[in-house]
Amino acid sequence: MSEFVYLDYNATAPLRPEAAAAIARALEVTGNPSSVHRFGRAARRIVEDAREAVAALVGAAPGGVIFTSGGTEANNLALAGCGRRRLLVSAGEHDSVLQAAPDAVRVPLTAAGTVDLAALEALLGEAAGDALVSVQLANNETGVIQPIAAVADCARRHGVLVHCDAVQAAGRIPVELGALGADLLSLSAHKIGGPQGVGALILAGDLELAPLLRGGGQERRRRAGTENVAGIAGFAAAARAAARDLPRQAALAALRDRLEAGVRGLAPEAVVLGAESPRLANTSCIAVAGLSAETQVMALDLAGVAVSSGAACSSGKVAPSRVLAAMGVDPALADAAIRVSLGWASEPSDIDHFLDAWGSLYSGSAAARPRGSAPAPRPEAMQGFSNGVSTDS
Amino acid sequence: MTARSEALIDKAGAPARRGIYLDFQATTPCDPRVVEAMLPFFNEKFGNPHSVQHAYGWDAETAVERARGEIAALIGAEAREIVFTSGATESNNLAIKGVARFHRERRPHVVTCATEHKCVLESVRRLESEGHRVTLLGVRGNGLIDLDELAAAITEDTALVSIMAVNNEIGVIQPLAEIGALCRARGVHFHSDAAQAVGKIPIDVEAMQIDLLSISGHKIYGPMGIGALYVRRRPRVRLEPLFDGGGQERGLRSGTVPTPLSVGLGRACAIAAEEMTSEAERLWALHRRLYDGLRARLQELRLNGDAERRIPGNLNLSFGGVDGEALIKSIPEIAVSSGSACTSASVEPSYVLRALGLSDAEARASMRIGLGRTTTAEQVDAATAAIVAAVTRLRGEGSGAARGGGG
Numbered sequence: 160m161s162e163f164v165y166l167d168y169n170a171t172a173p174l175r176p177e178a179a180a181a182i183a184r185a186l187e188v189t190g191n192p193s194s195v196h197r198f199g200r201a202a203r204r205i206v207e208d209a210r211e212a213v214a215a216l217v218g219a220a221p222g223g224v225i226f227t228s229g230g231t232e233a234n235n236l237a238l239a240g241c242g243r244r245r246l247l248v249s250a251g252e253h254d255s256v257l258q259a260a261p262d263a264v265r266v267p268l269t270a271a272g273t274v275d276l277a278a279l280e281a282l283l284g285e286a287a288g289d290a291l292v293s294v295q296l297a298n299n300e301t302g303v304i305q306p307i308a309a310v311a312d313c314a315r316r317h318g319v320l321v322h323c324d325a326v327q328a329a330g331r332i333p334v335e336l337g338a339l340g341a342d343l344l345s346l347s348a349h350k351i352g353g354p355q356g357v358g359a360l361i362l363a364g365d366l367e368l369a370p371l372l373r374g375g376g377q378e379r380r381r382r383a384g385t386e387n388v389a390g391i392a393g394f395a396a397a398a399r400a401a402a403r404d405l406p407r408q409a410a411l412a413a414l415r416d417r418l419e420a421g422v423r424g425l426a427p428e429a430v431v432l433g434a435e436s437p438r439l440a441n442t443s444c445i446a447v448a449g450l451s452a453e454t455q456v457m458a459l460d461l462a463g464v465a466v467s468s469g470a471a472c473s474s475g476k477v478a479p480s481r482v483l484a485a486m487g488v489d490p491a492l493a494d495a496a497i498r499v500s501l502g503w504a505s506e507p508s509d510i511d512h513f514l515d516a517w518g519s520l521y522s523g524s525a526a527a528r529p530r531g532s533a534p535a536p537r538p539e540a541m542q543g544f545s546n547g548v549s550t551d552s
Numbered sequence: 553m554t555a556r557s558e559a560l561i562d563k564a565g566a567p568a569r570r571g572i573y574l575d576f577q578a579t580t581p582c583d584p585r586v587v588e589a590m591l592p593f594f595n596e597k598f599g600n601p602h603s604v605q606h607a608y609g610w611d612a613e614t615a616v617e618r619a620r621g622e623i624a625a626l627i628g629a630e631a632r633e634i635v636f637t638s639g640a641t642e643s644n645n646l647a648i649k650g651v652a653r654f655h656r657e658r659r660p661h662v663v664t665c666a667t668e669h670k671c672v673l674e675s676v677r678r679l680e681s682e683g684h685r686v687t688l689l690g691v692r693g694n695g696l697i698d699l700d701e702l703a704a705a706i707t708e709d710t711a712l713v714s715i716m717a718v719n720n721e722i723g724v725i726q727p728l729a730e731i732g733a734l735c736r737a738r739g740v741h742f743h744s745d746a747a748q749a750v751g752k753i754p755i756d757v758e759a760m761q762i763d764l765l766s767i768s769g770h771k772i773y774g775p776m777g778i779g780a781l782y783v784r785r786r787p788r789v790r791l792e793p794l795f796d797g798g799g800q801e802r803g804l805r806s807g808t809v810p811t812p813l814s815v816g817l818g819r820a821c822a823i824a825a826e827e828m829t830s831e832a833e834r835l836w837a838l839h840r841r842l843y844d845g846l847r848a849r850l851q852e853l854r855l856n857g858d859a860e861r862r863i864p865g866n867l868n869l870s871f872g873g874v875d876g877e878a879l880i881k882s883i884p885e886i887a888v889s890s891g892s893a894c895t896s897a898s899v900e901p902s903y904v905l906r907a908l909g910l911s912d913a914e915a916r917a918s919m920r921i922g923l924g925r926t927t928t929a930e931q932v933d934a935a936t937a938a939i940v941a942a943v944t945r946l947r948g949e950g951s952g953a954a955r956g957g958g959g
Contacts, residue, residue, distance in 0.1 A: 163607070163608075165608060167600075167603060167606065167608070170600040170603045170609075171598065171600040171603070171808065172598075173598045174594050174595060174598055179594055179595060182594060183587075183591075186582045186587050186775070189573055189579065189580070189581040189582075190573075190578075190579060190887075191575070191578040191579040191770075193578070194575060194578045194579075194887070194889060195880075195889070196571075196575065196880075196884070196888070196889070197570070197571055197884065197887065198570075198571070198573055198575065198887045199575075199578070199887075202579075227638075228637075228638030228639075228642070228777065228807060229638075229807045229808060229810075230807075231795050231797040231798070231806050231807035231808070232638070232795055232807060234797070235794070235795040235796060235797070235806075253797070254796075254797045254798050254799070254806070255795070255796065255797030255798065255806060255807070256797075258796035258797050258798075258799070258806065259795070259796040259797065261796075349808065349810075354594065354810065354812065354813075355600075355808055355809075355810035355811060355812065355813070356638065356777045356778060356808075356810030356812075356813045357777060357810075371645070371794060371795075372641055372642055372645050372671070372794070373645060373671060373674035373675055373677075373678055374641045374644070374645070374670045374671025374672075374674050374675070375641070375670050375671065383641045383645075383670070383671055383674065384638060384639045384640075384641035384642060384671070385579065385639060385641070385768075385770060385776055386776065386777075387638070387639075387775075387776045387777025387778075387813075388776050389582075389775060389776060389777070390775075390776070390777045390810075390813070456606070459606075460606040460607060465603075465606035465607065465608050465609075467603060467606070
């Protein structure tokens with residue numbers, strides 16, 4: 160990976176060596192965990208050991224862990240299986256929540272990217288009982304961390320269940336299911352350096368869950384289908400490594416800060432979206448008015464630096480960011496936002512490469528752009544732009 | 553032979569240390585060639601195949617699309633008709649619930665069969681609770697459906713017929729082409745759970761007029777956690793997705809497609825396409841060797857399911873007067889099962905065998921043996937000797953069923 164710089168960890172993270180080793184070992188084991196013979200029991204042991212490791216990452220009980228095919232299935236299972244008639248979702252949720260609950264009430268975000276707690280309180284008052292609210296722990300585009308404990312307090316007063324999509328947060332901030340107060344929590348292996356194709360929905364209590372996939376009695380009848388043994392083993396190894404590496408997040412934040420400072424040094428008009436809220440250490444959402452995200456991402460790719468604009472999920476289509484729109488970011492500025500996300504293998508030299516490449520594209524584009532939208536700093540706007548969201552307000 | 557294939561034989565073979573694995577209908581070892589194909593995508597070629605903006609994503613996408621082509625080629629489909637899923641359980645849930653729910657208003661009727669896999673039966677049970685009408689066909693004594701009964705079951709409001717290609721417990725092959733022709737003539741979609749068939753017998757979705765077909769990775773020497781659903785494009789089959797989200801897989805199945813696993817499934821299909829004919833011959837020889845060996849030395853041995861219309865390597869046998877569980881426990885070095893792995897924790901006798909007309913006692917006297925790619929003649933001979941000795945001993949003890957086995 161010497162010539163390429165990967166800074167798109169929120170899309171997928173490279174597999175951690177611990178996970179690769181665990182997968183390779185598990186692939187050598189033949190056996191269906193449901194089989195009662197010794198081959199089956201060996202596979203079962205791998206799955207149950209993994210259940211403990213994944214539970215430990217988020218301070219949950221192993222019995223609450225339901226392995227799924229990934230974060231999308233976990234989110235769909237939570238919303239469809241919780242048995243609550245009314246659903247509330249924050250406007251900044253991932254598509255696997257928003258699309259799975261198209262009729263859900265949308266809880267607005269503040270300009271800072273956090274869920275609007277006053278609005279939530281009012282909406283929960285209307286919903287009362289028989290409802291579930293789904294709020295992610297950290298946003299995939301901005302890295303903004305949501306006040307889940309406050310959301311849960313509020314929900315509990317109204318007898319409403321809380322689902323928390325912790326796909327981007329797990330392994331990046333300490334997660335204690337009990338302290339969060341969420342009833343259901345979604346995880347994805349490949350965002351923490353585990354393999355693609357495995358995730359988990361974690362239940363805090365004895366919640367009755369209606370399965371989405373029906374068939375054999377796997378996962379305590381909550382998710383049918385032969386367990387992805389090697390994938391689950393890799394997930395567990397990644398969970399252990401991510402928990403061990405949590406103290407490294409401070410160093411990652413320092414790298415991220417250097418990156419943002421570097422960009423601002425090159426382009427004082429650059430905006431870091433969501434920066435005034437608590438954020439993940441690894442994520443930076445940066446926009447320069449008039450410099451299209453598409454142009455930046457393609458130019459960076461040519462220079463060997465992988466970043467993205469918005470979420471990577473919309474199968475081949477780059478749609479405008481719903482998250483930034485929900486924060487009230489001006490559409491023109493949102494179109495200019497790129498997401499740079501770091502992770503377990505990121506190094507200081509990655510930041511140097513990024514800044515070199517970004518600096519070239521920035522100065523190149525400055526010459527090419529028509530007058531009027533040139534990135535020359537506008538003194539009166541500089542302060543407002545330098546660290547905030549939008550100056551529209 | 554490479555070091556890796558020796559390792560494979562060791563893990564699924566080596567009688568001394570690990571026992572003999574004869575449960576290939578429950579799961580198959582991941583072929584070393586499949587592992588080799590996947591490894592680069594676990595390591596240096598990681599990337600989200602939906603990241604369309606950088607080279608990491610493009611490499612992943614190219615690999616996923618190539619795998620899609622390999623899967624399609626094995627069943628006579630087009631690459632774009634293949635939807636990746638997490639396995640056959642999801643494929644079956646998606647096909648059955650997806651098609652039925654799409655047509656719930658005008659065609660709320662679904663037809664399936666009593667010997668289907670649990671995930672098919674549980675899916676139609678769920679549909680029933682949502683207001684759909686379900687017809688469960690019986691089977692004849694040989695495990696095959698009666699085509700006249702199927703024809704009579706299809707009505708004007710039937711949306712879907714779901715009949716498995718090969719049964720997971722008794723290995724019989726349903727008359728797919730005849731079912732397909734019947735469904736096409738009556739304007740009804742035909743889904744087939746082919747988890748136990750693909751890669752073992754030739755499947756051609758055109759010739760057999762199959763509209764939806766479920767595939768499992770880990771039943772064909774590919775990885776666990778991946779499967780596929782074939783969804784016909786012409787005439788187009790429409791269905792509701794089970795998962796919503798990023799809209800991957802043409803909106804039919806949201807969620808990041810796991811690149812290494814899809815590459816593994818593709819490779820497994822390519823290997824099967826190449827080796828199916830010769831491997832079937834080899835397995836038939838082992839199959840006969842085992843069956844003939846047992847028949848020559850044991851009385852009251854009965855093969856469950858049609859003797860001819862079956863896949864090679866699957867033997868579901870009833871040993872008169874011997875409890876299947878006791879027999880399995882008394883040969884701990886031979887890994888076989890009493891039925892489907894997905895229901896092996898269940899104490900109920902096999903519903904598949906009951907559907908063939910076996911009594912509870914007869915069903916309880918049964919054992920499923922599955923031979924596969926790593927099975928050798930030596931293993932078959934060792935298993936034959938162990939089974940003969942155990943059955944003889946259990947019968948000698950009088951009521952093996954009551955007493956249970958040693959070990």
